Amino acid sequence: MNNYLRNYLSGTWQQNAAVAHTLTDPVTGETIAVTGGRAEGLDEGFEFARTRGSAALQALTYGQRAAMLSDVVKVLQANRDAYYEIALANSGTTQSDSAVDIEGAAFTLNYYAKTGAALGDVRVLLDGSASILSKDQLFQSQHVLTPVHGLALFINAFNFPAWGLWEKAAPALLSGVPVVVKPATVTAWLTHRMVADVVAAGVLPVGALSIVCGSSAGLLDALKPFDVLSFTGSADTAVQIRSHAAVARHSVRANIEADSLNSAILGEDAAPGTEAFDLYVKEVVREMTTKSGQRCTAIRRALVPTQYFDAVAEAISSRLDAVTVGNPRNADVRMGSLVSREQYNNVLGGINILAGEATLLRDGRSQALVDVAPDIAACTAPTLLGLRDADHAAVVHDHEVFGPVATLLGYRNPDHAVALAHRGLGSLVTSVFSADESWLSKTALALAGSHGRVHTVTPEVGKVQTGHGNVMPASIHGGPGRAGGGEELGGLRGLGFYHRRSALQGSVATLQHLAVDSHSFRN
Incomplete structure (x- = not known):
């Protein structure tokens, strides 16, 4: 040809x-x-x-x-x-x-x-x-x-x-x-x-x-x-x-x-109804759907206070329900396909692996697709899984599904959240959402040793922050350990x-x- x-x-x-x-x-x-x-x-x-x-x-x-x-x-x-x-x-x-x-x-x-x-x-x-x-x-x-x-x-x-x-x-x-x-x-x-x-x-x-x-x-x-x-x-x-x-x-x-099992942490002060809570939910959804989740920096583990687990799950799922998936040539489609049918099979297989340990909170595999032949197109809608007790989890801290997939994990206290983030064994980026600037600074330093970039977001910078997954040339891109060093x-x-x-x-x-x-x- x-x-x-x-x-x-x-x-x-x-x-x-x-x-x-x-x-x-x-x-x-x-x-x-x-x-x-x-x-x-x-x-x-x-x-x-x-x-x-x-x-x-x-x-x-x-x-x-x-x-x-x-x-x-x-x-x-x-x-x-x-x-x-x-x-x-x-x-x-x-x-x-x-x-x-x-x-x-x-x-x-x-x-x-x-x-x-x-x-x-x-x-x-x-x-x-x-x-x-x-x-x-x-x-x-x-x-x-x-x-x-x-x-x-x-x-x-x-x-x-x-x-x-x-x-x-x-x-x-x-x-x-x-x-x-x-x-x-x-x-x-x-x-x-x-x-x-x-x-x-x-x-x-x-x-x-x-x-x-x-x-x-x-x-x-x-x-x-x-x-x-x-x-x-x-x-x-x-x-x-x-x-x-x-x-x-x-x-x-x-x-x-x-590989990189990037995380995003919601602060304890960011209760449902606060601006920091809304910013967090919006960011997780954006990272799950941008380029169909096929970004090395995408959020794979969403860490939230256990008491907010249900509220976050509902808020993220609600936003994902509004995301139309299918043929990007259709003006109504917001999220296109994965890059190949092989990648599609890898993502579905990865979801099955995670689902052996976590609960399916929103199964995108059952969502209707727009203007595609399901047996040909490499399209799948976002899937959200969840685990209230992340301590006894193993696969979610070890296996990256490179697609529109994230796992919601509960944490007991701030130290526990940092410990869970470290269980990724080295990541490109983690983000932290809170209105407590002092806590954000302390947490960022605690996370820095195992992450190439720590992205902190307060309501004050909510509209101007560059995004969890966006790699800006003025900041380094890379990460220790599992992320490649x-x-x-x-x-x-x-x-x-x-x-x-x-x-x-x-x-x-x-x-x-x-x-x-x-x-x-x-x-």
Whole structure:
């Protein structure tokens, strides 16, 4: 078929090979694109990126590379309508859910374009001030950050084909590091189209951006010691990546984002009828339904005071009853489909696993769907489960269902709530809702050790808070333990992954020459 997602390596679009993977519309089941299998010329393509791409990028200053990111944004904006059409057909998302991905990508690129512009036309980043190494203060040490002498390989998840690429590529390209992206095959069309548009526009140096669709076979084998690897996906695949010789033996730097049983805590002061209570219920529902619950940051465990359990269950269920689910082409539909029938089966199987331990408070599997064939479409309505006694639960603290599913859990007191949140064994984010600012601050610090981000919400910030699940480029994204132990974004902190820190030792006069063409990384 015409819509063959070709690989782009060594500055060339490769010829079509035998079809190995078929992409389908998750609502209609129709074939929309195809890819090949194992990519040819990986070693040569990776070396082309390391040499041609890297040299061209690092010949530019940080300010010039920031301007380059601005040009990428212009290309994406010019093709925005096509991206929404692809997201609808390939991911089954509504207009608003597609925007989370597409507009989120542009927002993040814009953020790094502006942040990079503030670095100015420099080529060196200083990490802190010089340290004195001799009694006469003539011999000193200055830590510097220089771009890695390799490439950045991104192995991405299926849920964010647009943002997943650009939230990683923005700090990488700003750092002067060429990018090779391997999107999840099932939703690769949007990533492929964006890469193709940027390549056609010529706004990046040749070799700065490459893409491999279809099979991931051979990708890790092609990595070399100075490369970096960023992976977003399942914990099982993360284990395979960590054990690969490139990482285990050759010390390729790896950033992993894996499973995450994120939680949201309702404060004891937030009784039914209070503004904090209403904000909490609204947020849980939003997280269950946005992108059909297919966000790494979505709320999986909703922790509430035991005395409010029934009220919260009723309030959430009532809101979910108003969510129409089905074909996103229908104007009445508020929540679209999962990305594939395979994912649909995984979610239904996961609900059965949780239901072996928790009570079904609202079973979305029985809800009528709008304008779809139930035996073809990957659609299922939100399901809410519940457990009043979360202490004796095991599965709900261990198994993530990656879809419109959450479990309501009762807690006895604030310390108990924190303990339950920690049972996720490391999460990307937790949120806390209360009008008690002192308690929020204390609780946030207690939660910080096992969460990459702690999102606190009072009624005062209810209308302006950015959302439990929304990843903002100024804040870090990642989490310890089960969540993978990785860290991305966080403003200039995001550049750290793509740089090597070295200590330059020498005389004061020698080190002063660095200041001519440098910027302090830590302001």
